[in-house]
Amino acid sequence: MPSPTMAFRPHLLAAAILLASPLASVAADAVRDYQLPAAPLASTLNRIAAEAGISLSIDPALASGRNAHAVQGRYDGLGALRQALEGTGLELVENASGSYSVRPLPKDTLAMGATTVSAAQEDPEGPTVGYVATRTMTGTKTDSSILETPKSISVATREQMQDRAALNLDDAVRYMPGTVAGSYGSDTRSDWLRVRGFKPTQFLDGLPMATGVYANPKLDTWDLERVAVLRGPASSVYGQTPPGGLLDMVSLRPQAEQANAVQLQAGNYNHKQINFDSTGPLDDQGKLLYRVSGVVRDSNTQVDHIPDKRYNIAPSLTWNIDDDTRLTFLSQFTRDDTGITTQFLPLKGTKYDAPFGDISHHKNLGDPDWEHYDRTTYWLGYSFEHRLNDVWQFRQNLRYMKNDLSFDAITPTTLYAGSPPVVTDDGTISRMSTSTEEDVTQFVVDNNFQADFATGDLKHTLLLGLDHNRSNTNYLSIFGFGVPPSNVINPVYGQPIVRPPRSSAFYDYDQKTFQTGAYIQDQIALDHWRLTLGGRQDWVHTGTKFHNAGNATNSESDQKFSGNAAISYVFDSGVAPYLSYAESFQPSSGADVTSTSSFKPTEGKQWELGVKYQPPGSDTLLTAAVYDLRQKNVTVSDNVGGVSVTSQTGEVKVTGLELEANSNLTENLKLIGSYSYTDTEVRKGQYDGNHLQLIPRNQASLWADYTWHAGVLDGFGVGYGIRYVGDTYGDQANTFDGYAGSYTLSDAAVHYDLGKLDNSLKGASVAVNASNLFNKDYISTCDGYYCYYGDQRKVVASLTYKW
Structure with a gap:
């Protein structure tokens, strides 16, 4: 006998089509x-x-x-x-x-x-005043009210990110509920995020971003208008997403009014950075608009001899062809030169006391004479919009992206498989090398038609879409175990290190993935009621050639229907309770440890009950949600004998409570706050009954910024934030070696509008931001083999001039 859920799902698509059919027209004035x-x-x-x-x-x-x-x-x-x-x-x-x-x-x-x-009207892809976004394209692919969208959505606006000096995505989402940032501590290579227990898919301008094993884009917030986190499944519209949710980022886009900005930054660790942004019309009629933003950074990190250099530029161009047609070209180029700031430190000397003392946050246990980490990311695409008539409009988003990565790294290793790295009493440690070459290319296009019409009392926003995503990943990873030892207190550099031949590679494969999805969604309004129904069919083919296994090949073809149904009621008081059911489907890139099989797609489902509240006439949005989600074929990584091994467990369950407040409370005071309770459990597989990796049960945060607009302090402002992250397990076995305790951190800011001091300085401002203000020592994660220090205090002073 089929379960109620199984019986319910196949009818979602039919119901969406049925409710879009004409009904008798009945006038209503409400x-x-x-x-x-x-x-x-x-x-x-x-x-x-x-x-x-x-x-x-x-x-x-x-x-x-x-x-x-x-x-x-x-x-x-x-x-x-x-x-x-x-x-x-x-x-x-x-x-x-x-x-x-x-x-x-x-x-x-x-x-x-x-x-x-x-x-x-707030543009969901444009600037937002203050900390509160009211409209979004996230989750529905249509311009929708966040209050009336029956999903959990958090938005970090550009103003909020700049007030907090958020330099990367980890920084941008730290104050959001249900979201874990910096899972592996300080890392300039990647953003290690979790949303409701799972690694989120990253979308940029409505399209998924190309990702690999290590070759993942690390976006700079300076180039972004906003960062939205959708918590919960969204496959009925987006296709390839996990049940936890997704990040949806919006690039800076050309504006009709001329505006320019230059920002100079300086900070500890010899941080030096220049940010620039210029936008405006190219012709008198405003048909052609341009924008160019970018970042140049030359910095060290909290680990000796590891740089953090970046060269980034993001040009864009909008062509307003006519009143009904617009074409925006979006592009970006980024070059990074950095290294492994996580360091993969042994348990002894970090988590456990050692005769040689504690291992310093600043020690580099590798060899800067041999190591390197070079990444180049670029993309070119466009967003096209055309209104066909007063009912129908067509949109097409397209992008080609390429991400190339090459690195040689040295990390501590074990003396025998299954044991943590061994450090002698004098601090001597064995080491291994990892040499990786990875390139990922992606072509993705999304086409959809939107119809806005009424059938009697029912008002519809109907979305019909077809998208296609093809990617190619070449991945080579070689481990070498003949690296000379070093010392955790007095590292030894310049020793002879030889990169092993390709024939000894642990991973060496070429993987191609093709995905096509067709979707339909109907957002229906009836007086105060809001009903969303959606369904999507995905077809995925993955082909992998394993060069390290005699060019053996493996092919996987999958297809899956994903549904979504949600209902809410919007009271005149600004209260909007909702109930939703949603499913997820996500092809998994990579291969298993035997290097002979591709991973199976993951499948998830979630029920969510929530309420949103936006007091009439206020600039405040309060949300609360409880949820229950499940996922099958979960992909997890573990360290086995010092080697990172990825596998798939059977099934996991995540339940939780999330609270969030965003408010431009007064002309002077802006604040954000959140609380999350997340309970995770492995339901099937080797680790049945354990908690998921890296997910704290409790998290809480609060940030407030107060700026004076009159009196002797006119133009002066202060900001202060506090973040609490509960204890976690970093290993699947939930051992004490993999346990990391809770920690509480503070952030702060002071800023001043120099134009209030003298009119000749109009447009100039200064700010000083500090994260981990009190320089608290803490371990972000331990995985049973290694521990990872969290970020030390980071202080950045900035001088900004806008004109």
Whole structure:
């Protein structure tokens, strides 16, 4: 007998199509959610009036050649009509009979109407004021209200990231619920994130990013407008995502108004960095807009002899072809020169006392004369939008990405398989080498049609999409065990080290993955009710050639339907409770330890019950959610004999509670806060009953920024944050060797607008930011073989000039 869930899933797609079919039209004049893009004025006004039951007359001569302003948000019928007229030079007037008509605005009010247009609607891919985003494309691929979207979504706005001096994605998401950052401590190579227990898929501008085993892009927040975290499955729209969720980042895009910024940074560890950004029109008509941002960094790290150098540039160009068509080219190039700041330190001297004392945070146990870590990432793509008529619009996002990585590294090793690294009483330690070459190329395209229409009292935003993703990964990893020993107190550099031949490679394969997905989603509004139904069918083929196994080949073909259903009710008080069910499906890149089989796709499902609250007239969003999610074929990594080995367990269960607050509380005070309770359990497999790796049961955080706008302190501001991370297990076996205790860290900032000091300095500001303010020593993770120190205190002073 099939389970209720199994019986429920196949009907989601059919239900979405059925509810999109025409029904009898019934007029209603009530507050409702509008999602009308800019379109010809007459058709937009007539549509609103018909749906709201308002008698409206329009002089065709007045409407001719005019476009309505976008109407996106909650309005009654008259409010929606007035919003559509914003910036058109026309106004709505009531006639003596109770009907309405449109007339030209008096000349002295035209300028006032124009000034309100920019504040009327938040662009989900554009700038946000303060810490509170109200709209997003994340999770639905449509411009949607976060309050009315029945999913858990957190957004780090650009202003928030800059106030906290977030230099990378780990920094950007540290204050979000259900999200673990810096899982392996200080690491300049990658962002080690977990969302609801799982490594999230990273999306940029709505498209998945190419990832490999080590060759993963590490984005710079300076090039981003916002970073959103969607918690929970989203495969019914995105396809290849884990049940925990995804990161959805939005690149800086060209703006119609000229603006420029340069920022100079200096900090400890000899940190020096220049950030730049310039945007504006290229022609008088504003049809061509440009933007160029970038980062140049020359820095050391908390580990001796390991640099953190970056050269980055991100050009983009928007072509406003006509009122209904826009094409934006997006590109980026990044070159990194760094190393392994995690260091893979032995348990003895970190977690456990040793005769030689504690191993310093700064000791490099490798050999800077031999090691290197070079990564080059670049991509080129575009975002195309075209409105076909007042109902349909078409979007296409496309990108080609390439990520090349080459590194030689030395880490402590074990004397025999299954044991931690052994350190003698005088600090002598055995070592091994890892030599890796990896390149990942990806082509991905997403096409969708969106229709906004009504069937009787039901208002629909229907999405029909087809996407394709193909990637090719060449991965070579060679381990060498003939490396001379060193000393954890007095490291020895310059010793003879030989890279083993390719014939001894542990991993050496070429893997190609092709994925195609077709999806449908209907967001339905009925008065205060919101219903979302969606379904997607994925087809995936993975082919792998194992060069280290006589060119043996393995081929996997999979197909899977993923569904989603959610319902919410939006009260006039700003309270919006919701219930959702969602599924995930994720092809797994890589190969098993035998190097003869590809990993199976993972499958997940989740139930979530939540509530959101946005007090009317406020700039505050409060959310709470409880959830229960399961995943099969979970991919996990473990250290066996000093070698990182990846395998798949049977099934895991994650349940939890998440609370979040984001608020521009007053003109002076902005704050964010969160709490998470996450309970994880392996349900099947070798480690049945254990907790998942790297996931604390409890996390909490709070950040506040207060800026004076009057008086003697006008222009001066301070920020302070506190983060608590509970204890974790870093190994699948949940041994004490893999246990890391909880820790609490503080961050702080001071900043001053120099233009308040003297008008000649308008546009200039200074700031000083400190993370781990009190320089707390803590171990971020232990995995049973190694321990990883967390970030030491980082202080960055910045001088910014905008004009």
